[in-house]
Amino acid sequence: MGFKCGIVGLPNVGKSTLFNALTASKNAEAANFPFCTIDPNIGVVDVVDERLDQLTKLSNSKKKIYTNITFVDIAGLVKGASKGEGLGNKFLSHIREVDAIIHLVRCFESDKITHVNSKINPLDDLETIKTEIILSDLDIVQKKLEKGKKKLLEEKEVKILEEKLSQLNDGKEVVPNNKEEEKFLTTLGLLSIKPKIIVCNVDEESLAKGNSHTESVKKNYSEEKVVTICADIEDQIMSLDNDERETFMKEIGLNKTGLNQLIKEGYELLNLDTFFTSGPEESRAWTIEKNTPAPKAASVIHTDFEKNFIRAETVTCEDFVKYGSAEKCKENGKLRIEGKDYIVKDGDVLYFRVNP
DSSP states (O other): OOEEEEEEOOTTSSHHHHHHHHHTSOOSOOOSSTTOOOSOEEEEEEOOOHHHHHHHHHHTOSEEEOOEEEEEEOOOOOTTGGGTSTTGGGGGGGGTTOSEEEEEEEOOOOSSSOOTTSSOOHHHHHHHHHHHHHHHHHHHHHHHTSHHHHTTSOHHHHHHHHHHHHHHHTTOOOOOSSHHHHHHHHHTTOSTTSOEEEEEEOOGGGTTTOOHHHHHHHHHTTTSEEEEEOHHHHHHHHTSOHHHHHHHHHHTTOSSOHHHHHHHHHHHHTTEEEEEEEOSSEEEEEEEETTOBHHHHHHHHOTHHHHTEEEEEEEEHHHHHHHSSHHHHHHTTOOEEEOTTOBOOTTEEEEEEEOO
């Protein structure tokens, strides 16, 4: 399990350029006119992890398998999309299955690239995105509450939807009251309940310190995750080989690529951890939610592992690297035997014992 991230934004804010950079591809057409992206572009990216690189080397593994992140780039959004403007509401269906949404806003001036509203105002853009998502959710909830469909719902589900309808009518995003509500609402494909990361696309000069546009976004969205990147620079970086990339990043004073920033923020936002399995055949990274019990973590590898779970042999990645193998960790008292109640930690190297 990796995670899936949708990219939304108005036309000509750099969505396709960002997608191409993140996925190191040229799949998404980047052009200076609205709606050049009609069908969604989908790219799967390895989440490169130095810990897995070390484990692979130490175990002399034949294969190395990173976990991954999927990016979905959809058509530019305009005011009135939920009522059929631009490409209409159709594009929203492409991101109903994602785990989180990147709200990309343009925070750079350019005479060469037109803006759909003729002025650069990321706060207005974010409000447009929010409004269209709310209107789209409103449509879904209303349809679900229609007389015929209402009969198919449980009484408590009707009550939940009526409460959320009221929130949406007030221009508010849907906020689940508990995990049970969240699970039910997620099945409807509501977008406003999905976690989001606001990404400010800036020019090269503003990358290090930001500008007035990024400051206004951070000030007005202080409780949200806000990342500043330059999509053009990211595109240049990803077109270089590893050595050239490192040199170029040092020259422009960039410590971390936009992809690495988004992965870090995404994992934090979705409360995800990584554990590893490592042996001569393969070393592999696996993504799980934080506070996952060992049997549930085992089910990520194979569903039968959860019900047939006996125990987990566990070492930290740090100890594995320090001593060179699970066997050496055992000799030095660093390998632990954990049962069904064990909560897997980020960086654990696990070997699951299961009934055949």
